[in-house]
Amino acid sequence: MFKGALFDLDGVIADTSVYHFQAWKKLIQDNFQQDLPSQLEEQTKGVSRADSLQRILDYLQIEVDTAKFQQLMQQKNEYYLQLLQTLTPDNILPGIKELLRELQQQKVKLALASASLNAPVILEKLQLSDYFAAIADPVAVKQGKPAPDIFLAAAGGINVTPQDCVAFEDSIAGIQAINQAQAFSVGIGSSVELAAADLLFAQTKELNLAQIETSYQQWKE
Ligand code: G6P
Numbered sequence: 637m638f639k640g641a642l643f644d645l646d647g648v649i650a651d652t653s654v655y656h657f658q659a660w661k662k663l664i665q666d667n668f669q670q671d672l673p674s675q676l677e678e679q680t681k682g683v684s685r686a687d688s689l690q691r692i693l694d695y696l697q698i699e700v701d702t703a704k705f706q707q708l709m710q711q712k713n714e715y716y717l718q719l720l721q722t723l724t725p726d727n728i729l730p731g732i733k734e735l736l737r738e739l740q741q742q743k744v745k746l747a748l749a750s751a752s753l754n755a756p757v758i759l760e761k762l763q764l765s766d767y768f769a770a771i772a773d774p775v776a777v778k779q780g781k782p783a784p785d786i787f788l789a790a791a792g793g794i795n796v797t798p799q800d801c802v803a804f805e806d807s808i809a810g811i812q813a814i815n816q817a818q819a820f821s822v823g824i825g826s827s828v829e830l831a832a833a834d835l836l837f838a839q840t841k842e843l844n845l846a847q848i849e850t851s852y853q854q855w856k857e
């Protein structure tokens with residue numbers, strides 16, 4: 637069995653990735669009276685708050701000064717936190733709780749590798765904090781996803797080498813980050829977008845530990 641499991645949060649553990657995009661949409665509507673096209677959702681998944689805002693502004697060809705940029709980031713987070721107010725363990729995606737329990741039974745160490753500054757609060761609300769031996773701090777890593785830094789930090793947090801870890805992601809940037817960290821990448825989502833994943837499941841409810849372990853062992857050889 638592999639020794640460590642590294643988890644993305646939004647879109648893997650909980651259905652919060654849709655809230656992120658809802659908050660971005662409202663921000664852009666309120667400030668610039670523009671409708672954010674849905675194709676931008678994929679491009680901002682897994683990407684830090686600042687990098688997401690920059691991508692959105694670049695797409696809309698809007699330039700702002702530093703003060704406005706900071707204000708927009710803060711306002712987006714306020715909208716996001718409002719959406720999180722009603723978050724409960726019911727927002728855990730199907731199959732995830734069972735997977736976390738199985739991993740725990742197999743003595744696999746768990747670490748969180750989320751770019752979100754809100755991750756610790758969300759894990760608390762989902763009542764999942766106790767499963768995780770480490771939460772990588774996105775502030776402490778140099779580069780966000782698609783750079784490997786956050787996954788390297790998460791593996792380091794549980795003292796497991798990345799090659800002995802399986803990592804779970806729903807974003808293009810996240811799969812690139814795992815692959816660069818040289819851990820085994822499990823994608824959850826579309827085979828078009830996540831084609832670079834070592835193993836792919838369409839939805840969290842299809843995650844299967846036996847299948848993951850078999851693929852991981854083949855990959856390791
Ligand atoms: C995750 C989400 C992104 C989000 C980022 C930062 O990676 O997938 O959509 O931009 O976290 O989240 P934060 O809660 O710190 O704004």
Ligand code: MG
Nearest residue numbers: 644646647806
């Ligand atoms: Mg995600």
